[in-house]
Amino acid sequence: MKSANVNQRLTLLVMRDAQHAVKQIHLSKHLLMAIPAVAVLSLSGLVVAMQAHSSQVVSQLEQQVSVETLKNRQVQLTLSNREQSMERLQNEIINLSSQAKTMKLKMDTVDELEQQLKEFINKHNTTRVSGKASSQSINDSEHVGGEYIAVHDSDMLDLAKETKDDFQEMRKLLDEMQLKVPNTLEQAQETQIQISGTPTIWPTVSKVMTSSFGYRTDPFTGRAAFHAGIDIAGDEGGPVYAAGSGIVVTTEESGARGRYIIIEHPNGLQTWYMHLSRIEVSVGDSVDKGSKIARLGSTGRSTGPHLHFQVVKDDKPVNPLPYVK
Template sequence: MKPRRSVSWSLLVMRGPDRKVKQFRVSKRSIVAAPAACVLVVSGCVAGLELRSAYQIDQLEGTLASQANAHRQAIHLKEGQIEELQDELARAVRQANDMNTKLTDLQALEAKLKQFTEVYGATVQPSYPVYKEDAASVRESDEQAAYSADKEAAYMARLALESNLDFKAVSTMVDAMEKTMSESLRQAKQRQAELDALPSGWPTISRTLTSSFGYRTDPFTGRSTFHAGIDIGGEPGDPVFAAGDGLVTETGSDSSKGNYIVITHSNGLQTVYYHLKRITAKLNDSALRGDKIGELGSTGRSTAPHLHFQIMQKDEAVNPLPYLRLVKED
């Protein structure tokens, strides 16, 4: 029986006409094993990268879930505070209305007492009238006779005078009530103005957040950078609304912000709107919550149509989400 011959390939390397030819023998087994080893190495690398990516994604999802939970808790707390302020405002308005009704009733009573005094004051005797049936105790003069004949009217007049004297204290109380009512109304208006100035209105039709407040991977550089607001995705031309009552203190356009608007509110906050397609508000305009101030776009340093919305407090960016009433994170 002939021995089994091993199958091998020969590779000839010729480096020039004057140099020796080198011959390399490669077995069939090596030819099959080399690609398989390469495939295994590549597969191992791919699997390792996938495991690493899955781990990083899991960590990122956990972080985002924690941040979303914190945002929801902050929003819930802020909503509770806003509801308490609204309830307090409603109570103040009801109190003012009740006091106004009481004041009207007291003024009507005062007018009636003055009328009684004007009609019956001249016939009132300097002392209390005598209501004895014994005629001997009553003087038989014409004046006393007239008084006795009209003693019911005199009694009403005496009550009116006594009430009129007591009404001075009532008038003092009414004055205090007027001051209290005026102060309550002033505080109610002040609180209403504070609530209206609070940037709690959603600034777009869309509720889709494409980027949250805080550190993120910059879409242009790929580095971790601080994002000073939130990005809300939408369609080009969607209306952009003022989040709260305020004054348009800045409008403009540059290569980073695109077309932008800054609104200053009476509570010391500022709201900022970037990447607008068009600005409809004018500088120094008064804007109310819900007023259209521009249109959503993708101007400036932007990768897609969206609104960059941020809130500034004492020149420092703060998270807008606790101020907004409706939040939907996608």
Template structure:
């Protein structure tokens, strides 16, 4: 018994009217399997493309996320840098304001020092060695009471450009300039304090002429007494002048005694530093009271001829620890005719 043959599908290909005909026989299974295979192949290709696209999309999204994170970090860093710069600018502005205040203070100190030097500079630049007062050497011939370092500072201020120009002539930072300003301020303040102390010390020495007249009629030491004709010790100097001429204090001090004596006439005694005293005798009038504080060059009386006197004159006397010393070396102006 023969097996039944499965039906087949035939395909005829006509290439032309004069050409032979081609006939193909395919099974029914093939007819249905081929389209299915094609569909599956297309589906697989599409799926593969989708998977590839999905993978690439994920890669792009990851790269984009990484770039966004990097950008965010960069932006955050920029913001921090900008904030830091703003704080630095605020700090620099504050420093600048503080520096301006310090510069103004330094300029004031500098001006005060220059004014002091202008008035007292010649007295502060002496280079001779100081001799003790006990040796009766006058202050006008001694060295400055300031230390050498302060003298150098004062000379620097006299010759140098103002400190306010330092920032323009150098490239130092604000911090360095601030440190320099602090140092200069302390140095200048100390120098000014020492300068004022020196001025007070100088002014407290009896070193200016006590009258307008510079004419001496009698010096310090032994002489012939004009009334008795005998040799006698003269404890001061006699300065002739016009009756009623002003008499000035030779230095800063305190009036310790005033009064009248039949020999000394109307007189004034002024106490000064380091045990020094100055006395003014034979006055016409006393214009200071005991306990008064007088300054160098202040009028304290009128020249006269009271007491034991041969004519209008001032007997001027300087004592060191109550012992008379020669007034001439103490006086800054001397004229003998």
């Protein structure tokens, strides 16, 4: 197919078949050398183009992959956010439920206290009796532990319902208490007044009793006479105390009683203090149990400094000793 000229030119003979004439193509040697170079150049061009294309494709793919990864991450984030929200919600329900339980226990305690208050009132106040019993024992366990048991949605729903019930029950309890407690407090205050109003305090510093309640020989006449109180010997000017809290109804002076005070207490009780050297309260004053009301003396029908102390119940003198012993 080809013949060569050793010099600068090369001749290519092209024979197609027997019918066609042989064609001669004259090529210069330089041209012949250029052909492979052109081929190599065009091949490398192709490779470069392919490389460029493939790197473009790769970068596109990479972009797609990174977009997908981002999307996946977002989905994961959203899912984990949702899980966190659910967990928070569950924890809140658990918290709320435990708060409801604690609150209910506290309210039960208040209810029980109110009951105790009523019992106290009933014990100390004979004039009023009321109230119905309701008590519940409190079991406060501080120490907690145990195995971990996973929580299901249905458990959460149950807990939420239970909590709602607890709150409703508390509301009912509160309503009841709102009605009961003021009444009980009023009774308690009344009882407190009765307790502090009942004469129980020994009215002088000295405990030396020189004459008791009842029939005796009169120190002035020597004849039998009724002594309506007790006589307590003491220092002239020593303090005289109110045996119970109450209202001062009399501060007077008479030949027999000397300077004297009458205090009125609840339940038809009065205390009388006689032969005082000085009166330190006025009619209408409200005095506390144990407060100083006068100074001991020997005014009136008296043989020496002493306090004649008398308790009057429903206008009749009674033995003071059961009150102030």
